[in-house]
Amino acid sequence: MATLKDFRNNVKPNWCPGCGDFSVQASIQRAAANLGLEPEQLAIVSGIGCSGRISGYINAYGFHGTHGRALPIAQGLKMANRDLTVVAAGGDGDGFAIGMGHTIHAIRRNIDITYIVMDNQIYGLTKGQPSPRSAEGFKTKGAPHGAIETALAPLELALAAGATFVAQSFSSNLKQLTSLIEQAINHKGFAFLNVFSPCVTFNKINTYDWFKQNIVEIDDIPDYDPSNRAMAMMKLMETNGMLTGLIYQDTNKKSYADMVTGFKEEPLAHQDLKISEEDFDKL
Ligand code: SF4
Ligand code: MG
Numbered sequence: 001m002a003t004l005k006d007f008r009n010n011v012k013p014n015w016c017p018g019c020g021d022f023s024v025q026a027s028i029q030r031a032a033a034n035l036g037l038e039p040e041q042l043a044i045v046s047g048i049g050c051s052g053r054i055s056g057y058i059n060a061y062g063f064h065g066t067h068g069r070a071l072p073i074a075q076g077l078k079m080a081n082r083d084l085t086v087v088a089a090g091g092d093g094d095g096f097a098i099g100m101g102h103t104i105h106a107i108r109r110n111i112d113i114t115y116i117v118m119d120n121q122i123y124g125l126t127k128g129q130p131s132p133r134s135a136e137g138f139k140t141k142g143a144p145h146g147a148i149e150t151a152l153a154p155l156e157l158a159l160a161a162g163a164t165f166v167a168q169s170f171s172s173n174l175k176q177l178t179s180l181i182e183q184a185i186n187h188k189g190f191a192f193l194n195v196f197s198p199c200v201t202f203n204k205i206n207t208y209d210w211f212k213q214n215i216v217e218i219d220d221i222p223d224y225d226p227s228n229r230a231m232a233m234m235k236l237m238e239t240n241g242m243l244t245g246l247i248y249q250d251t252n253k254k255s256y257a258d259m260v261t262g263f264k265e266e267p268l269a270h271q272d273l274k275i276s277e278e279d280f281d282k283l
Pocket of ligand 2: 049093124
């Protein structure tokens, strides 16, 4: 059986020392080992951005896709070979700006994959422009007068889009992060996990200390019920989106593959996809 070291390769990450993405990488590797996966059963599909490099740093199948397009690739991969555990990963710029159309529709499509967003509230790779997650007034060298747009609330958006699994964590909290990745992979449907992953080089506002001061742990909310969508929405709004833990899970809704008429049990890649003329005429 594979152990943690089997998910490591010899590629040295070129993230800045202290970048939150290191912990996300380590947590995916640990979760995969804890779940008893083998490297050849796991595929990591990433987009573009500092975080997009993650697919090259884990010993598993890896696909470094194009900007904002990790999700179409990941969904196609899962539909073609459902034996694979598919994890899509990217940044807040990748997933919530150019990729937002894919993110919303992937959520409502509910294909059985995991989507991890490394949310540092900035564009790191291009040296610090405000991202859709940057707060109004957020100043960088690239936006000296401050961001004008309202910051996006991705978890509320996910709930509104019909998400069946919504969670949030912090890259400093390895125990929680690893556990949530395991739960996300085990979830039968699209699992959305937003991770506060500080950019230590360009974001001098949303630092490790800032997150520690502002995060609200779900475990500290009495009688929180993660199956209650209205409660999830209310608590997210009350905490300005800073809630961490398993925020919402619907275990009753079937995944996309379970809903497709005639979708056979064996992976699509192994099927004869030809359709007879007679069957075609009936369509
Ligand atoms: Fe991480 Fe920011 Fe460095 Fe990119 S620029 S590797 S996000 S710390
Ligand atoms: Mg970013």
